Amino acid sequence: MDAVIKKLPPSTLPTDLRAQTTPSGPRPSRQEAEAAVRVLLAYTGDDPMREGLLDTPRRVVAAYDELFSGYHEDPVEILDRTFSETGGYEDLVLVRDITFHSHCEHHVMPFVGKAHIAYMPVDRVVGLSKLARLVDVFARRLQTQEHLTSQIVHTIDAVLKPHGVAVMMEAEHTCMSLRGVGKAGAQTVTTKFTGRFRDDPAEQVRFMTLVRGR
Template identity: 70%
Template sequence: MATKTDTRPGRKLYAGIEIGKGPQITRPSREEAERAVRTLIAYAGDDPEREGLRDTPKRVVGAYDEFFAGYKDDPIEVLSRTFDDVGGYDDIVMLRDIELNSHCEHHMVPFIGKAHIAYFPTDRVVGLSKLARVVEVFGRRLQTQETMTAQIAETIDRVLKPKGVAVMIEAVHQCMSMRGVRKPGVATITTQFTGVFKEDPAQQARFMQLAVDRGR
């Protein structure tokens, strides 16, 4: 599939999915961000000058630097170093139970869970830590779980060009636990398949079984 070009700078679309660095925008200064936090504290009904809240804007902005560090990284570059020598290996490579922390773009509250990733290599492989790093890059952005699942699969598919990619994410969304319907512990499961995992039901079933098997 060909890469599609978006007219907005800083965006890379592949099969309609944004997978490059975050959009190039004019970011406010740290001081402006801290003022915005003080405004939200006042909107919530408290005094931003109260002793316990006086340094909260600095801490919140610092936390945002960590929560959303994924906008600074390009997941394509994360996977750029590959190894051609697979030593005759001809089966799937899978990482299971990759811890995932992200924030929903609708309410900016966390969703927490795990990602399971597999790919069927052709003539090259990538370091296992790089797959986990791709999950981290997309997790540290504002988005939906559905979009992130597709982004991870499309990035691996584009860079490694394997026979197929499978991604499964299961996460609990705090926007359902803490507000709205207030149903704690409800897990959302999303999947995305390409190549043999999409075309061959047996390979797809095998991946799903490996994803849920905990040594039983």
Template identity: 65%
Template sequence: MSDVVKSLSARLNPAADKSVATPTREEAEAAVRTLIRWAGDDPSREGLQDTPKRVAKAFREFYSGYGEDTSEILDKIFSEVEGYNDIVLVRDIPFYSHCEHHMVPFYGVAHVAYYPTKGVVGLSKLARLVDAYARRLQTQETMTAQIASTMEKALEPRGVAVMIEAEHMCMSMRGIQKAGAMTLTTQFTGIFKEDPAEQVRFLTLIRNGRS
């Protein structure tokens, strides 16, 4: 296995899916107080006294994806679909994530599709899969590949297509400060990768009905 393949494999199965020593809540709150002082404020003043507790609590929600076993989300497949084997698409799945480089938000929508073979999964499970990977420290490119890879392994479909559209606050509120700039990433497997016409169909279905 080449170094490039090893690197990609490791990134698609990140530390998020491995056991990591977790600091205590007290240690987390102390770290927040340090960052408040670094920002130039006084963590002991009235308006900031409870901020470390709130931030620690918020982190549990922001990064709840670390507690999700993504291999189990798509483990129930319904085979009784009356012979249906055409495309299944869930579009405009909203998500909120945090850039692993600056820990500031990026957010947008995900579109996921597949051609079933052995059956279909509940549509809400696809949204849950997106959320499980979004609620971690991420890059949009990696998140796109992770969703596609998990669907490919769990469903063994004829093909998977994933597209993510997102605005990154690390680009909007800092650095070059270009608010409104959107980043698009895609990942195709199977028939979607082999046949450009299937990619066109996927993109057309996403855009259908949009102004």
């Protein structure tokens, strides 16, 4: 199978995708981050120096390294490698039920759910696992679900240049289920369409039918 890697110039990416990959200032040291965790532990009313919490700052910072690893990954590189041996296939390619977890940028609390991604290729396709990896890159940043949905669509559109992209995301937000109004089980659904999916309502219906036709 013919695989080609195409580098997309950074200037052709939407502004919000470029900005997310560049820190706005110097990154604090690990020691400074751990000290900040100790302050928060003390703020809760507990004693950060008691035995059970002594190693908590190190663990929290290590967890942040994993949970927010998307800031150190390039979404474009994930989609750069494509394959041309498709037999002229140009109908939709759908990967549904991609599980993800992210953190709300307003409360830094998790939201967890599933993403469904479809695109209509032009000449070339991308490895299916790359779409799942793309979701993780953006999900592992501080987010809103609306922005997360748009970033995934914009990146696929900019890099693959397909006939159209459709994305649907469903998630439960713990900032709503565990605090505030306390509505456990409430699901937030976001969608975004480009190209043929945007222009043809019948394609949107077909996408939704395939997503729901479990």
